[in-house]
Amino acid sequence: MAATAESLRCKECGRTYPLKALFVCEFCFGPLEVAYDYEKIRRRATKERIAAGPASLWRYADFLPVNGKPAVDLQAGYTPLVSAPRLAAELGLKKLWVKNDTANPTHSFKDRVVTVALTRALEMGFGVVACASTGNLANSVAAHAAASGTEAFVFVPADLEIQKIIATAIYGINVVKVRGNYDDVNRLCTEITSDKNWAFVNVNVRPYYAEGSKTLAFETAEQLGWRAPDKVVVPVASGSLLTKIHKGFWELGEVGLIRRKQPVVCGAQAEGCGPVAAAFKEGLEHVRPVKPSTIAKSLAIGNPADGVFALEAARQTGGVIESVSEQEIVDGIRLLARTTGIFTETAGGVTTAVMAKLAAQGKIHPQDETVLYITGDGLKTLDAVAGTISTFEIDPVLSQFEEQVLQEHVEVINET
Amino acid sequence: MSVKVRIPSQLRQLTSNESVVEIDPGPVGGIIMELENMHPGIAERLLDNGEVRRFVNIYVDGDDIRFEDGLDTEVADGSEVSIVPAVAGG
Numbered sequence A: 001m002a003a004t005a006e007s008l009r010c011k012e013c014g015r016t017y018p019l020k021a022l023f024v025c026e027f028c029f030g031p032l033e034v035a036y037d038y039e040k041i042r043r044r045a046t047k048e049r050i051a052a053g054p055a056s057l058w059r060y061a062d063f064l065p066v067n068g069k070p071a072v073d074l075q076a077g078y079t080p081l082v083s084a085p086r087l088a089a090e091l092g093l094k095k096l097w098v099k100n101d102t103a104n105p106t107h108s109f110k111d112r113v114v115t116v117a118l119t120r121a122l123e124m125g126f127g128v129v130a131c132a133s134t135g136n137l138a139n140s141v142a143a144h145a146a147a148s149g150t151e152a153f154v155f156v157p158a159d160l161e162i163q164k165i166i167a168t169a170i171y172g173i174n175v176v177k178v179r180g181n182y183d184d185v186n187r188l189c190t191e192i193t194s195d196k197n198w199a200f201v202n203v204n205v206r207p208y209y210a211e212g213s214k215t216l217a218f219e220t221a222e223q224l225g226w227r228a229p230d231k232v233v234v235p236v237a238s239g240s241l242l243t244k245i246h247k248g249f250w251e252l253g254e255v256g257l258i259r260r261k262q263p264v265v266c267g268a269q270a271e272g273c274g275p276v277a278a279a280f281k282e283g284l285e286h287v288r289p290v291k292p293s294t295i296a297k298s299l300a301i302g303n304p305a306d307g308v309f310a311l312e313a314a315r316q317t318g319g320v321i322e323s324v325s326e327q328e329i330v331d332g333i334r335l336l337a338r339t340t341g342i343f344t345e346t347a348g349g350v351t352t353a354v355m356a357k358l359a360a361q362g363k364i365h366p367q368d369e370t371v372l373y374i375t376g377d378g379l380k381t382l383d384a385v386a387g388t389i390s391t392f393e394i395d396p397v398l399s400q401f402e403e404q405v406l407q408e409h410v411e412v413i414n415e416t
Numbered sequence B: 001m002s003v004k005v006r007i008p009s010q011l012r013q014l015t016s017n018e019s020v021v022e023i024d025p026g027p028v029g030g031i032i033m034e035l036e037n038m039h040p041g042i043a044e045r046l047l048d049n050g051e052v053r054r055f056v057n058i059y060v061d062g063d064d065i066r067f068e069d070g071l072d073t074e075v076a077d078g079s080e081v082s083i084v085p086a087v088a089g090g
Helices: A037-046 A048-053 A057-063 A085-091 A111-121 A134-148 A162-169 A182-195 A206-223 A241-253 A275-282 A305-319 A327-338 A346-360 A399-413 B028-038 B041-044
Strands: A004-011 A032-036 A081-083 A095-100 A128-132 A151-157 A174-178 A231-235 A262-270 A322-324 A370-374 B002-006 B020-023 B054-060 B078-083
Touching: A032 A037, A032 A128, A032 A182, A032 A206, A037 A057, A037 A241, A048 A241, A057 A111, A057 A206, A081 A206, A085 A305, A085 A346, A111 A128, A111 A134, A128 A182, A134 A151, A134 A162, A151 A162, A151 A182, A151 A231, A162 A174, A162 A370, A174 A182, A174 A370, A206 A275, A206 A399, A231 A241, A231 A346, A241 A262, A241 A305, A262 A305, A275 A305, A305 A322, A305 B028, A322 A327, A322 A346, A322 B002, A327 A346, A346 A370, A346 B028, B002 B028, B028 B041
Parallel strands: A095 A370, A128 A151, A151 A174, A231 A262, A231 A370, A262 A322, B002 B078
Antiparallel strands: A004 A032, A081 A095, B002 B020, B054 B078
């Protein structure tokens, strides 16, 4: 038994619970988080052992809350950390990296949390997995359920992008479209959890699930040669991802794999759903829920469960949580694509645009080594940019190529 | 004349495992006090200094009371109140 996890602990009042399918403190309703024996991790998790592990996030199994081998491994994680000199130059920065998590099996970072959640759910004896999703999680739960032969129900807002619905239903699991926004879906799923003995990966299995996101910090540090960057820019929906990236860097310092250094953690939201950014700006300790209205549907959580913890992480490290307009999101997608070769979904447009904004405001300095977390693939949200692209169309005739393509091309080049 | 209050699993040991409790219509705050009379200990779990705890969400017919009048939100006859842990999703 490889387990290093010891208990679940309430982040609010500190009460501890056994490692079962519990997600809130029975006393104060605070969130439960996995607590580890870091001495044990320190003894086991050497750089050599990690390097000899699989080319997936399971190379960091010593830091994950499971007992044995992954129940299902589609090779999530260990995605490229790409140097982005052209994007850096455009923003007046020098050392910029993109963590390209579009390169996951179902093309978003959600594969990280799902492989951990499903493994833990099956260890705990569940026969059905389920989730409330804005789309990416649905894709991932469906794929992992299919690969492991597990019954699955995924609940999504009915108005979700068609690509995400198709890319979920294709795996032959149950897709329930709920007429409401994500917060409605989430409430319904939380109520179902009270009555059904199902593993809702982001409800009753959430403490285990969320730990999968730490691997984004672990990989970044390993890929940089075992050190932390100066700054990270992370999208914020529920706030869990940002909180866990923060925790991941802390853990590496705690077990001696990197020199203790906490990167400045910056969060990115859309103005159309920016409750955490609003709380940050107003200096509030709590997050006021909003009704989302944004093209960045994967970030459209109006009542973010970990909003207060994302606020804390940003403030504690000297970071910022900023928001951008719908136009800036589209511009962000285009900017990232034409300077890095990485096509992101709307969430990555938000993250790129926020980074550009922070660079322009001087909140990211040219010499800061910064990592931009791109968490989902652009093919998932084609509609967002469909109206912004241009192409040539000609008959298969040389003269048309010369007159309509080359001529125009020369004009474009001359203009710039 | 009653409203249905849906009790989450975390509080059911206080309600003898009942998942629905029926209470007279009135403001949400009054309904919580009535719940407390029927099942002592429940108010402390939902409220902190007279406010809804930050990790508790309360809905009336699916609408978050934070978007309505908070604890003063009126609950009409036949309506449903749901008490739901906030820490889910994402």
